[in-house]
Amino acid sequence: MKISIGALLAVSLLFSCHAYAEVSLTTGAGYANMAKELAKTFSETSGSKVTENYGGNIGQMMAQIANGNGANVVISDEGTLKNLKTPVQLTNEQSLDNTPLVFIWRKGLDIKGVSELKSDKIKQFAYPDPKAAVYGRAAQQFLDNLGTDQFPKEKVMKIASVPQATAYVVKGEIDAGFVNRTAAKANKNKIGGSEEVLNGYTPIHMIVGVVKGHEKDQDVAQFLKFLQSEKGKKIPMKHGIQ
Structure with missing residues (x-):
């Protein structure tokens, strides 16, 4: 009887801890700043802790989840998540709205x-790797529609991420680049100008999803509810998702 009671207590404790598991948030480098602000504001509002996991592109972050890094909430674009070959399944998806490619x-x-x-004014421009970043794929689609054979090879530079493309332009190492609205807004005083590119590629739709198995985590459910609140909605809008 003692063994049975002990086992039941252990199982009860396990499920209790799981039910109150803290939010562990991940996204690609291009939206790390937005995710950080969401995490900070949610923590201040709810008193719940948020573990943050940011790195390179969302493919790398999903691979880390598959390897057990513990993330239970993912923010990314819908198209990339659908195309990724990953065993990680997402549920309870919520829309954060659309965001454009920006030149x-x-x-x-x-x-x-x-x-x-x-x-000839533009000697060289850059865009993120289409295999790793949604804005890279959007830029590639846009360029394909223009006719990539019209650009000399030395004029086009593919690099790893939105932050890198932005940094090259800010430093004046290249003339131009394709990035997201967040990067353009954050660096508006460090660049010559920007233009939102609204056509010529598949629309970029941002979502948040819960890693399967964490649907009943109470802190996770509270975070999703926070995203629908007035405070929660303002942050993605501030970072260019609207």
């Missing part, structure tokens, strides 16, 4: 926008 250029460059991409 930025360095200070001192006299251009009006992306319509001058083919001109």
